[in-house]
Amino acid sequence: MGTFFRHAASAMRWLLVGAVVAGVAVGACLGVVAVATGPGAYEDGAPWSLVAAPGIDRQTAMDTAVAEVPGSRAVSAELDSERHITVWEVEVVTPDGVEYEVSVDANTGAVVGTAEHD
Structure with a gap:
């Protein structure tokens, strides 16, 4: 039974690491989009x-x-x-x-x- 929990915990750890990496990647993409299109970025056609x-x-x-x-x-x-x-x-x-x-x-x-x- 201990082996089962060890394998389950190991699988959950990699699932958690994958979720964190995906979250950081999505957050970075959203940050770039927010900076590029945020207020003042290209407002009124400036640049x-x-x-x-x-x-x-x-x-x-x-x-x-x-x-x-x-x-x-x-x-x-x-x-x-x-x-x-x-x-x-x-x-x-x-x-x-x-x-x-x-x-x-x-x-x-x-x-x-x-x-x-x-």
């Missing part, structure tokens, strides 16, 4: 909007930034996401050497903000 073609091109954004800071010249422009809005971040420099970053809405072409670099 995905960077994949789509912007409404205005790079040169138009650079021209808009130069118009925002008179007398400046555009140095660089890159597509980015700012507060769930896809923007062109354009670096401009004035003749005095002062650098500004002008954020231009990539869909509408409107200036979202201008900041002086130190």
Whole structure:
């Protein structure tokens, strides 16, 4: 009778180990899904909007930034996401050497903000 309980306990132990491993695997998968689709992950199309073609091109954004800071010249422009809005971040420099970053809405072409670099 003791052998029967030993075999039963051994079988139950492996069944318990299998259940724990399966639970951890399922929990990890659910955790990854929760992080990938949770609040703020791709809300309002923030990162995905960077994949789509912007409404205005790079040169138009650079021209808009130069118009925002008179007398400046555009140095660089890159597509980015700012507060769930896809923007062109354009670096401009004035003749005095002062650098500004002008954020231009990539869909509408409107200036979202201008900041002086130190």
